[in-house]
Amino acid sequence: MPDSQQQPPHSPSGQTDTAALLLCGARLTDGRTVDVRLGGGRIEAVGTAGSLATGTAGSLATGTAGSLATGAAGALAAKVDLTGYLLLPAPAEAHAHSDTALTADGHGPLAYDDRAVRRRATEAALLQLGHGATALRSHVRVGDVQGLDALTAVLEVRRSLRGLADLATVAMPRVLTGTAGADGLAMLRDALKMGASVVGGCPDADPDPTGYVEAVLELASEHGCPVDLHTDASDPARLARLTAMAGGLRPGVTLGPCGGLGGLPPEVAARAADQLAAAGVTVVCLPQGACGSADRRGTAPVRLLRAAGVRVAAGSGALRDVSNPVGRGDPLEAAYLLASRYGLRPEEAYDAVSRAARAALGLPEVRVEAGFPAELLAVRGDGLAGALSLAYSRIVIHRGRVVARTSAVREYCDSAAESGLELPRQGREEPS
Known part of the structure; x- marks a missing residue:
């Protein structure tokens, strides 16, 4: 997807993570699956899945909320796999x-x-x-x-x-x-x-x-x-x-x-x-x-x-x-x-x-487009209606950095499997 031509206002002053972060395989509300590269507290680029993966520093577990990458802006990007997640502008x-x-x-x-x-x-x-x-x-x-x-x-x-x-x-x-x-x-x-x-x-x-x-x-x-x-x-x-x-x-x-x-x-x-x-x-x-x-x-x-x-x-x-x-x-x-x-x-x-x-709150608008503030929320699910209904697993990004992660696991008792019951596609996490 081409970069957005609209220039949003600057985000409030404060601490940002200048290291690059690549969000891979995220689904947007319009149904597209994309990669999103973050840097300097902003969204640097949005492209089709796999198009931004060249030159990354390596994969991290989905939603890892630790030290994701080091170095100045433009350094190799750490990756966060958002397969199965819906990527949204963060709420306030x-x-x-x-x-x-x-x-x-x-x-x-x-x-x-x-x-x-x-x-x-x-x-x-x-x-x-x-x-x-x-x-x-x-x-x-x-x-x-x-x-x-x-x-x-x-x-x-x-x-x-x-x-x-x-x-x-x-x-x-x-x-x-x-x-x-x-x-x-x-x-x-x-x-x-x-x-x-x-x-x-x-x-x-x-x-x-x-x-x-x-x-x-x-x-x-x-x-x-x-x-x-x-x-x-x-x-x-x-x-x-x-x-x-x-x-x-x-x-x-x-x-x-x-x-x-x-x-x-x-x-x-x-x-x-x-x-x-x-x-x-x-x-x-x-x-x-x-x-x-x-x-x-x-x-x-x-x-x-x-x-x-x-x-x-x-x-x-x-x-x-x-x-x-x-x-x-x-x-x-x-x-x-x-x-x-x-x-x-x-x-x-x-x-x-x-x-x-x-x-x-007087804050600049956020869109999942290049140039906008990297204030994002990833929730497990395929669409917005499902995310609002049942969104336990979440990854929160503030100023280009993962700052919080919630991971939910759903398990079924052994008797369900023994009875031949077909479990959901993501049986060990909440249904999307």
């Missing part, structure tokens, strides 16, 4: 809560000390990375009991994950208006100075939601940073004010989970969708469950929003905390639910957790 986690993740089984008050938050945030990020999310946006509470301690811990985790995954943080104060709001506003300013990259919060929880949004938008405009607000969106008048205020802000505004839209009369929900589209707002829905800062009212009406032209992404939301004690933090599960429960085609559903999610 557009809505996480690292500071409260993995606390559902805890007893007593939630611990916000540095060590506890660092442990939880690290474990959650690695869990999500193993599922394929090479970029994450985490909402972190600031003010009240935790002050800036939780944010400090998550920023430390961000630094420790460099080279494995990109972690962005959203500072979330509880109140920004009235006498109590002065402290919250000061805390929010300090959070941005510390390294929080997005201004967020939950205006529905403030006595003056409009004043809360005004404060957030003013601070975001002052610092030139994005906005990511929690709202249930069940009050159409309040949502209309919010979208009117947010329209035109650059960088843009993200709202989520907006589950209350699904409970509005159809004509009211349609009018709200038109307003969101006109304002250029991105909606991040949470098909796996809501989070503690918004009422659990189901999932936003994604088909209605998409039909109106709203940019819709999907995230995981709560991860095994009091809001969702069984969360998986798996973008493919979010896509599966969008397809199975909310009527999106598999391609649309995966787009919500990959291209649309990356766009919501």
Whole structure:
């Protein structure tokens, strides 16, 4: 296949693997089987299977996540055999809560000390990375009991994950208006100075939601940073004010989970969708469950929003905390639910957790084409519908390097073979 002529934007600065890596025999969603050569954190070439194999440094076990190759760009490429795998742009986690993740089984008050938050945030990020999310946006509470301690811990985790995954943080104060709001506003300013990259919060929880949004938008405009607000969106008048205020802000505004839209009369929900589209707002829905800062009212009406032209992404939301004690933090599960429960085609559903999610995070687009960032996910399976249904074995590539591998083995008892039962073609791994 000829190299793509489109030049994508540069990927964010950071550590990349300059050694070359060759992905052999991968299947694409259009049915083609290709080789893909990576180098310098980007896709260097895509060709028909076997066309790029000359001059490689040798084969590695499928999905080996160790030191794959050494040397400068242009060195001989190590090979990863992706026969039987579907190669996709890597998903991104557009809505996480690292500071409260993995606390559902805890007893007593939630611990916000540095060590506890660092442990939880690290474990959650690695869990999500193993599922394929090479970029994450985490909402972190600031003010009240935790002050800036939780944010400090998550920023430390961000630094420790460099080279494995990109972690962005959203500072979330509880109140920004009235006498109590002065402290919250000061805390929010300090959070941005510390390294929080997005201004967020939950205006529905403030006595003056409009004043809360005004404060957030003013601070975001002052610092030139994005906005990511929690709202249930069940009050159409309040949502209309919010979208009117947010329209035109650059960088843009993200709202989520907006589950209350699904409970509005159809004509009211349609009018709200038109307003969101006109304002250029991105909606991040949470098909796996809501989070503690918004009422659990189901999932936003994604088909209605998409039909109106709203940019819709999907995230995981709560991860095994009091809001969702069984969360998986798996973008493919979010896509599966969008397809199975909310009527999106598999391609649309995966787009919500990959291209649309990356766009919501301000990241460059990824395609399996030359010149694009080497942010990739290989899942065992022949097609996207099958991968969303049953994708246990995964190989995750971040900045041109294999950073995580999950290998699933399925075995059948001896009596199955003795009875003459014909086992699946890949009987020792999950069916594709």
